[in-house]
Amino acid sequence: MRKNFLLILIIIIITIGFLFIKVNAENNTDLKKGAIMPERKILIAYYSYSGNTKYIAEKIQKITKGDLFEIKTVKTYPKNYNEVVEEAKKEKNNDYRPELQSKVENINEYNIVFIGTPVWWYTMAPAVKSFISENDLKGKIIIPFCTHGGGGASSTFIDMAKLLPYSKVLKGIEIYERGNASTDKDINIWIENLDI
Ligand SMILES: Cc1cc2nc3c(=O)[nH]c(=O)nc-3n(C[C@H](O)[C@H](O)[C@H](O)COP(=O)(O)O)c2cc1C
Structure with a gap:
């Protein structure tokens, strides 16, 4: 019992x-x-004239599973390299912001925005300046990335941060053209260290 x-x-x-x-x-x-x-909603917005930045943006998309948005200008730049270089120089000197084909419709839904650009004349391409001024990025986490032709990021990230005083701009990554054998690893480590 x-x-x-x-x-x-x-x-x-x-x-x-x-x-x-x-x-x-x-x-x-x-x-x-x-x-x-809080839920993370990631956008990867990029401008690319000759495909390098697009190539890197797609790698970032695969890792982060974010949404891709290609920044496209209404007018097209000349195909000839010397001509586009000349035109870009004038645009840079006049702080010109070309009209874009479209805006991100649901920008409010994203709290993390990767912004990619080729380095044009030591800074971001004018189309990226247009993207920043046309979309409300206040309060968002911004992560820049750029591809370049050997000169590095130059002022690209500094200039981008200046245009985004009300956003939290994290450390960017700079890649020579489409990168090399270690680029995938570099991108993975960079994203891991962002701690987002
Ligand atoms: C108009 C123009 C200006 C450029 N200026 C620079 C520069 O200042 N520094 C640099 O390293 N590369 C410069 N480049 C090379 C590009 O940054 C490089 O090729 C980049 O990877 C191109 O990216 P995309 O294929 O996405 O357009 C320039 C290219 C162009 C077309």
């Missing part, structure tokens, strides 16, 4: 303990899903 009573008591204690652990575990998962960590 006494033995049976003890056995039942032990079973009850084990059952209560099990239920307690289960409820706690479920509550923790709920917190992780929403209450503490």
Whole structure:
């Protein structure tokens, strides 16, 4: 009789303990899903004249699973390299912002925006300046990336941050043209270290 009573008591204690652990575990998962960590919604917006920045943007998309948006100008730049270089120089000197084909319709939904550009005359391409002035990026996390022809990012990231005083601009990555054998690894490490 006494033995049976003890056995039942032990079973009850084990059952209560099990239920307690289960409820706690479920509550923790709920917190992780929403209450503490805000949902990340990522946009990767980029301008690319000859495909290098597009190539890198697509790599970033594969890692982050964000949405891609190609910044396109209404007027097209000349195909001839020397001509586009000359035109871009004039645009830079006049702080010209070309008209874009479209805006991101649901920009409010994104809290993290990667912005990619080729380096044009030591800074971002004019189309990227247009993108920044046409889309409300206030309060968002901005992550710049650029491709260049050997001169590095130059003033690209500094100039971009100046245009985004109300955003949190994180460390950018600069890639020579389409990169090399270690570029995939470099991009992965860069994104990991952003801690987003
Ligand atoms: C108009 C123009 C200006 C450029 N200016 C620079 C520059 O200042 N520094 C540099 O390293 N590369 C410069 N480049 C090279 C590009 O940054 C490089 O080729 C880039 O990867 C091109 O990217 P895209 O293919 O996405 O257009 C320039 C290219 C063009 C067309």
